[in-house]
Structures are given as C-alpha cells and as structure tokens.
Amino acid sequence: MYKTLKTTTLAMGMLVVAAAAQAEELRIGTASLGGAFYPMGQSISNMVNKYAGGDLSMVPVVTGGSVQNPRLIDSGEVEIAITNNNLAVLATKGKGPYKSGAIDMSAVAALHPSVLHMIVLDGSDIKTIEDLKGKRVAVGPAGGGTLGFMNFVLPLHGMSTDDIVPSFLSYSDGFSQLSDGNVDAAFALSGYPAGAVMQAAAGNKLRFITFSNGMLDKALEKNAAFKAVEIPADIYSTAQAGNMIGVNNMLIAPNSLPADTVEKIVAAVFDNLGELQEENANAKQIDPANSLNLAIPLHEGAARYFKK
Template identity: 75%
Template sequence: MKQIICAAAIAAFGAGAAMAEELRIGTATLGGAFYPIGQSISNLVNKYAEGDISMVPVVTAGSVQNPRLIASGEVELAITNNNLARLAVAGKGPYSEGALDIKAVAALHPSVLHMITLEGSDIETFEDLKGKRVAVGPAGGGTLGFLDFLLPLHGMTTDDITPSFLSYADGFSQLTDGNIDAALALSGYPAGAVMQAAAGAKLKYIGFSEGKMEEALEKNSAYSAVTIPAEVYGTAEAGTVIGVNNMLIAPASADPDTIEAVVRAIFDNLDEFKAENANAKQIDPEASKTLSVPLHEGAARYFGD
C-alpha cells in the first residue's frame, strides 16, 4: 500500500494533478544544516503554498545521494550543492553511471567544510590528519566529495587516514569522547553537531598550510574561502574554511505550477524563514539566477529569469 501511495504522489507531482500532493524534500543526516533547512522550508510550504500542497523533510545520506533520489523519484525536491549538481547533470564524478535529469529550484545557504579537532591536539593542518582517526560523515554525504578533492591535493589517499563513516552528530560525539582524533562535516554554520560538541569541549579548527587554500580554489571555481567567527563555536580563533553554495533541486519533469508555488512560499516569506533558521540569513535570492545548472521553468517564472 505504501508503494502505491508513493507512486501516486510522484505521478501527481509530475502531471500537476489536482489531488493532494505531499512532497518529500531530501535533506541529510541529523546534526547538520540540511535537515533544519528542509524542516523550515516544509513549514513555509505547508503554511503558504497555493494549491493542495504539503511537504515533509526526509533524512537522507546527504548532498551526494540527493540528486540520485530525485532521479529515482524517491523524493520530489532535495538539497545539494552547486558543484555536485553540476556533476550530476554532466554525468561526471560520483555520477559517472549517467547524467541525471534535474533542474535547479533556488539558491540556499552556503555549506562549509568543518574540519575540527579538540583544543590541545597536535593536528594543525590538513596534512596532520595522516595516520589519524577521522569521522568523515555518512557514506553518500557531501563531506566525502570534499575529502576526495582535498586528499589528492595534499598528496594523500584515504589509506592515509582511518575513516569512520558516521552521521555528523555521532562523529562529533565520538570526537568529544576521545574515540577519534578529528571530525569533518559539510554543513552550514552554526551546525547542530558542532554546537553540541562545543557545549562540552573546547574545539579547534584544522587549517590549511600556506598556499593550499588558494590552490584548491584555483582547481575548482565552485568553491570559496569562508571565515567563521570565533564566537560561533567558542574557539580561540576564527576559522578559515572551504565552502560551497547549496541549492534546492527537482526533477526536470516536475510540474511548473507546483515548483512555482513552492518557490513563492519560500521567498515571499524569506523574513520568516530567516527568523526560524539561522542558516537562512545567508540566503541571497539573486544567487538563484546564477546557479551551476539551469533553473526549472516554475522557478524561472518566479525569479524572472
């Protein structure tokens, strides 16, 4: 029965049927920023979307998996980042099995790669992770995409670390318990998992050695350098981290009226979104016009593209 209901919802989403639509938005594991953002978006859609539309957030492995979930019809909208969306549409990188027919819906907050250890640790830069126990996020999460990019940049492979594939919440809990040496999380800031760890331990950012950040940004223009103020997590110093902008995506076949209704519910009420979610304060509506993949027709109607 559940499969029949899901199939009907997907059919309605694609065909623009008048029946009630419960849209599922793919987020990530608990402890990062995607799930709270998805929850806030769902709240706005449920409150303001025109037509008989509702939305629920769904826990997923994260930004790498989400384009596949869109393509397979397991969710109707999802959050990923600019770089992964571009690779998914091109059928490259993690999506070398074939290009995915997805479109952009809207720009969201940026995600940054939190590279964190405990204050007093001998880990100072990325190279110092060699031989260490590192929580790298869940399989299918966006952190692994960054790790696959940064390891070769530093002359390293996954064999040089002992990775633990944990949710962000579990990874940072293991860090404060002393079971691992460092934890990584690709998330907006403040990230729930890092905040929870900071409540019980003094944290320290793992940085880049001289010239490495510049080399990384030169190799991939989708990435940027972001400074996180020291007061965000109570660290001794601000952290300069690598980041990427995020976006909301949908199937190319999604009904334009439904997509426009979702976008309108979000961006006509952006002040309420920002009041409910700290990461939403970093959303720039104009960025939706310059994403790495084309806007869906319904979104283009709203943003005037």
Template identity: 75%
Template sequence: MNISFKNIASAAAVAILGTTAAAEELRIGTASLGGAFYPMGQSISNLVNEYAGNDITMVPIVTGGSVQNPNLIATGEVEIAITNNNLAVLATKGVGPYSAAGAIDIGAVAALHPSVLHMVVLADSDIQTFDDLRGKRVAVGPAGGGTLGFVNFLFPLHDMTVDDITPSFVSYSDGFSQLTDGTVDAALALSGFPSGAVMQAAAGNDLRFISFSEGMLDTAIEANGAYVAVEVPADVYDTTDAGMLIGVNNMLVAPNSLDAATVQAVTAAIFDNLDELKAENANARQIDPEMSRNLAIPLHAGAQAYFDAN
C-alpha cells in the same frame, strides 16, 4: 498491515493541515542529522505547508546528503532536494558520482546558504593542519554525503588518500560525539554554520579549527572554481580563533518533469516569506535571493516563472 514511513508522514500532514488525501506530497531530500541540510529542509517544509496551498504538502527526508540527493531524485525517492552547485553540475552531465545513473534532468529552484567543510579537533589536539590527519582516526560523515566528496578532493592535493586515515562513516551528530568522547581524533562535516552537531560538541568542550598549510587553500580553490574560501567567526563556536575554511554554495533542485506550477508555488512559499525562514533558521540568514538568478545550472521552469515575476 504494512505501514510505510511515507504513509505515516502523509497521514500526519493531512491531520495537521486539514488537507485532503489528494494533496500532492513532496519529499525533500536533506542529509544526516546534525548538519544544516535537515533543519533547512524542515524549515522549507514548514513554509510550503503553510503558504503553498492546501493541494501541496512537503516532508523532510533524512538522506546521505548532497552527493546522494540527485540520485534520489533520479530514482523517484524524493521529489525535491538540497545539493551543492558543483554536484548539481556533475549530475546534469552524468559524470563523477552520477556516471552510473547517467545525466539527471534537474533544474535549480533556489540558491540557499553556503556549506563549509568544518575541520575540527579538541583544543588541546596535536593536529594543527590538514596534513596532520595522516594516520589519525577521522569522522568523515556518512558514506553518501558531501563531506566525503570534499575529502576525496582534498586528500590528493596533500599527497594522501582515505587509506592514510582511519575513517569513521557516521552522521555528523555521531561523528562529533565520537570526537568529544575520544573515539576519533578529528571530525569533519560539510555543513552550513552554525552546525547543530558542532554546537552540541562545543557546549561542553573547547574546540579548534584545523588549518590549511600555507597556500593550500588557494591551491584547492584554483583546482575547482566551484569552491570558495569562507571565514567562520570565532564567536560561532566559541573558538579562540576564526576558521578560514573551504566551502561551496548550495541550491534546491527538482526534476524538470515536476509540474512547473508546483515548483513555482514552492519557490513563492520560500521567497515571499524569506524573513520568516530567516527567523526560524539561522543558516537562512545567509540566503541572497539574487543568487538564484545566476546559478550553475538553469532554473526549473517553475522557479524561472517566479523570478521573472519578481
């Protein structure tokens, strides 16, 4: 007998929620374990399953992350997904990592938390700035994730390429485990904060943020207006100093072909119960509903209907 993951997830959702087999199941594309996208997707799924009505269920799916997720929507492997503002624009234009798929017809559902590029070493490391990564072993996240997109953007600004490091393409959890056991010299992770992978590493180790050389953060932000400077306070990971890092805002996206009433119900489940989401998910405390009215791509018709009414 062939039993797929989707069938198991559907059966579990039916058993838990008491819904019928006719319920519409939405798969939400997140990212690798250890980052912020998967727990965010899990928390959103919990709200949808509780409040969107018995005819809609949602399950979080582990994926390569923000770069891969629009492609998964295009191929029908997920019905809704988390990505960042910059990548959403590229996807709708069919350029960059989406040139093979062509323009992907997606709309924005909601603004979510920002992601920051965690650039982390053990506190006693001789790596001080991004330039010092040259010749080092670096965990850069999964091959389809947003971390590598940032790496490919930042390295040329530093007259470097990925060939100048020894990259380790692993999940954030595995990457920070490699950092603490000495397999890599540095670990990078594009994630909201606090990140589970970084928290786990910080539990038994003293960590430090890698800095940008003077003026390089400003140069990077000027090179791409979608990116922003984000300060991560020292008490987030018990580092000696705060980290001034580069980041990007994230959004929930769905194909414009997805039924508007379904998307409106999902949007309502999130924002009508935002306090509950914030109580369950630390990253959700950074969500500002007003940001959903001014995103880098147009709102999906269902999300537009929700925000027009609220």
C-alpha cells in the same frame, strides 16, 4: 435541528478529509542529522505547508546528503532536494559520482553555503590537514558531501582516505565521538552554525584544523565552484576564526515536476523569507539574487518566480 446540525457537521468533516486527501505530499531530501540540510529542509517544509495554499504539503527526509540527493531525485524517491553547485553540475553531465548517467534535473533556488568544518579538540596535536595521517577521522555518512570534499582536499596534500582511519558516521555521531575521544578529528560539510558542532562545543573547547600556507588558494584554483569562507570565532567559541573551504547550495528538482508546483514552492519560501530566517539561522545567509546565478539552469517554475 440537532439532526440537521449533525448532518451538516459530518458533511463539512468529509469535505476537510477529501481536501486533505487531495493535497500532494512532496518529500525533500536533506542529509544526516546534526548538519544544516535537515533543519533547512524542515524549515522549507514548514513554509510550504503554511503558505502553498493547502494543495501541497512537504516532509523532510533524512538522506546520505548532497551526493546522494541527485540520485534520489533520479529514482523518484524524493521530489525536491538539497545539493551543492559543484555536484549539481556533475549530476546533470553524468560525471564524477554520477558516471552511470546524466540526471534530468534543474535548479529551484539558491540556499546558504556549506563549509567544510574541520574540527579537533583544542588540545589536539593535529594542526594542519597533513597532520591527519594515521588519525581516526569522522568523515560523515557514506554518500554524503563531506567525503566527496575530502576526496578533493586530501589529494592536494599528497594524501587519500587510505592515509587516515575513516569513520562513516552521521554528523551528530561523529562529533559525539570526537567529544568522547573515540576519533581524533571530525569533519562536516554543513552550513554554520551546525547543530552537531554546536553540541560538541557546549562541552568542549574546539579548534579548527587549518590549511597549510597556499593550500587553500591551490584548492580554489583547481575548482572554481568552491570558495573561501570564514567562520567567525564566536560561532563555536573557538580561539581563532576558521578559514575554510565552502560551496554554495541549491534546491534541485526533476524537470518532470510540474512548473506550477515548483513555482508554488518557491513563492511559499521566498515570499516569506523573513519568517524562514527567523526560524532557521542558516537561512540568514540566503540571498535571493543568487538564484539567478546558479551553476545549472533554473526549473521553468522557478524561472517564472525569479525572473518576473
């Protein structure tokens, strides 16, 4: 009897190992640590690992962020990733940062918006974007969405990155440097609350850099993909709310990713959106209806889910 039980247990163990070996592991491209993309990717991975039926698993990957992620989709280094509406359009058209060629990808789902956090310590003499001239500024990692946004915003003020002293740092490192006084301002294109900003706010009084009169409206007129977003004062315990510029985010995938796989991912996340929102504060800003109004077409698998 012992021999029979032992043999049966061994056989069951081999079946478990075989099933695990057959599970397809997907990599989701996020961004640097300290922003909102990595924890969002981690939470999405948790939903897929829990609810996709055992034949799919997912792991979050630290990347350069929203600019780099479509390139990683194109090269096959990740199977799914997070980017924003504006960059998704440029990637599929082979424009802007993607002039080397259009990327064959589509949308999977709408996510939370990202907001360009423009932050200084409360006692700083930097009030507006124009005051950044000659200042040391943490601009996020090279290849990330923050720098791309700054390359849009600064020229509207007659400036460029040549007018500042940029530090290409992860959001965590950038806001740590702000706290230590090693940079004068720190920027982060992230959903809110952003972990790096929260960490800085825990030991410092922070303040938002503001747009000069009319400049935010000018920015929104120039690119319809962007929108005004107010960050309430209680998010980072600032004296005033921040009237910032932002953009909606989305999940993207290569068109070569099977439709059944994409549908399982979307179902794992959106059939359990309440649980995702309990785990991730940024997920509370996700509206499933927005997935039907994205800037690029939905992947076939996502369309099956959202249009049923």
